[in-house]
Structure formats: C-alpha cells, structure tokens
Amino acid sequence: MDQNEEDVEGLAIYEDIVSEVLAGRVEGHKCPSCGEGELECTFDGDHVKISCPRCGRYFEGMLA
Ligand SMILES: [Zn+2]
Numbered sequence: 065m066d067q068n069e070e071d072v073e074g075l076a077i078y079e080d081i082v083s084e085v086l087a088g089r090v091e092g093h094k095c096p097s098c099g100e101g102e103l104e105c106t107f108d109g110d111h112v113k114i115s116c117p118r119c120g121r122y123f124e125g126m127l128a
Pocket of ligand 1: 095096097098099100101116117118119120121
C-alpha cells in the first residue's frame with residue numbers, strides 16, 4: 065500500500081474533527097474509521113491528538 069496515499073486519506077477523514085477540537089469541542093466525536101468508538105481528543109495549544117480506544121487508529125498534528 066502507498067503510505068503517502070494513506071496519510072492523505074487519514075488527514076481528510078479527520079479534518080472536520082480537528083477543526084472542532086481546535087474550537088474547543090473535544091468530546092462526543094465518533095471514530096470515522098470504525099464508526100463506533102468515541103474518540104479521545106486533546107489539544108494543548110499547538111498539538112492535536114485524536115485517538116480511538118476501540119480500533120486504535122489515531123491522528124496527531126502540530127499547528128504551524
Ligand atoms: Zn475507531
């Protein structure tokens with residue numbers, strides 16, 4: 065599998081959730097990957113981390 069292609073897809077599916085986390089809404093997001101897990105989201109000022117306790121998929125991003 066093409067790793068870069070997978071990363072782009074990962075970014076796309078988490079984009080809306082990242083926007084909400086940045087806006088301060090860190091709870092109540094459903095995992096876009098498995099559709100069942102409730103995501104654990106944190107934002108510490110410049111670093112976003114989103115992870116699913118159910119399927120283990122996660123996204124991490126640093127704001128420029
Ligand atoms: Zn999941």
